[in-house]
Amino acid sequence: MENPRRVPILIVSGFLGSGKTTLVSHLLGEARREGVRMAVISNEFGELGIDAALLGGAGADYVEIEGGCVCCELSDELIETLEMLRARVDPDRIVIETSGVALPHDTQLHLWREPVSGWRGEDLVLVVVNAEQVQAGRELCGTFEDQVSSADLLVLNKIDLVSEAALPAIEARVREFEPDAPILRCVRGEFDPALLFLPEPGRIPERSRAERAARPHGHEAFEAEEIRVPDGLEPEALLARIRALAPLRAKGFVRTTRGLEVLQGVAERLELSSAGPALPEAHVGRVVLIRRVPSG
Numbered sequence: 001m002e003n004p005r006r007v008p009i010l011i012v013s014g015f016l017g018s019g020k021t022t023l024v025s026h027l028l029g030e031a032r033r034e035g036v037r038m039a040v041i042s043n044e045f046g047e048l049g050i051d052a053a054l055l056g057g058a059g060a061d062y063v064e065i066e067g068g069c070v071c072c073e074l075s076d077e078l079i080e081t082l083e084m085l086r087a088r089v090d091p092d093r094i095v096i097e098t099s100g101v102a103l104p105h106d107t108q109l110h111l112w113r114e115p116v117s118g119w120r121g122e123d124l125v126l127v128v129v130n131a132e133q134v135q136a137g138r139e140l141c142g143t144f145e146d147q148v149s150s151a152d153l154l155v156l157n158k159i160d161l162v163s164e165a166a167l168p169a170i171e172a173r174v175r176e177f178e179p180d181a182p183i184l185r186c187v188r189g190e191f192d193p194a195l196l197f198l199p200e201p202g203r204i205p206e207r208s209r210a211e212r213a214a215r216p217h218g219h220e221a222f223e224a225e226e227i228r229v230p231d232g233l234e235p236e237a238l239l240a241r242i243r244a245l246a247p248l249r250a251k252g253f254v255r256t257t258r259g260l261e262v263l264q265g266v267a268e269r270l271e272l273s274s275a276g277p278a279l280p281e282a283h284v285g286r287v288v289l290i291r292r293v294p295s296g
């Protein structure tokens with residue numbers, strides 16, 4: 001049987017006013033600039049959707065699901081919309097922007113349903129947190145807690161609205177809900193998409209460390225690196241070896257003692273799963289790592 005192209009899916013969650021829509025708009029702008037086909041499903045009812053001007057008119061790659069929540073009552077519609085986008089747009093990546101009340105983990109579970117499970121690539125939950133809301137201690141329970149605790153990556157947004165000295169305490173507060181997920185600081189939702197959608201081996205953009213570090217202040221800088229992994233390692237030994245390099249993200253194809261596997265994940269949460277059969281042999285043993293560029 002043919003091995004379908006795997007499409008990574010990013011779930012963007014966050015409380016009302018966290019800046020999700022701005023972040024998704026920014027990702028969409030970057031994707032268009034890079035010539036990457038990114039489809040967006042927005043379930044952000046009750047708020048203004050993505051800026052129509054950025055979309056350059058209504059595109060087939062942007063769908064709003066309204067009248068309910070995709071994590072529960074409209075989950076069938078979510079599956080149908082994903083299938084429709086794949087058939088009509090054939091996107092390289094998909095972003096699902098959930099409403100302020102949706103539970104990201106529940107949304108993620110729907111991606112494991114047929115037929116989406118047959119072509120879905122890595123799925124990641126990014127939760128946008130309003131730094132100012134955390135500092136003020138507003139509504140830090142219930143939905144907020146559920147969202148933050150199911151994050152693979154946390155984006156602390158609007159850090160320009162709080163003092164730099166307050167950031168450690170704000171992050172410590174967030175850590176009470178989610179001890180593991182990396183926390184990334186950000187202003188106005190400007191975020192490096194390379195951290196969310198990893199480049200293929202051999203296709204890491206040629207951008208120097210200095211160039212990346214020179215990005216606007218408040219925008220953390222990341223660098224991509226490719227490493228070689230020998231065949232035939234024990235899975236646990238391989239994972240330990242990658243974790244020792246402390247990547248924020250890792251992705252690649254490796255041949256362990258169990259056979260051909262996909263290595264992927266966020267920070268400490270790296271995992272190996274069985275790879276499809278139709279894999280280019282040239283990709284095996286190559287792992288792309290994304291790391292923070294130290295500031296200063």
Ligand SMILES: [Zn+2]
Nearest residue numbers: 069071072102
């Ligand atoms: Zn729901």
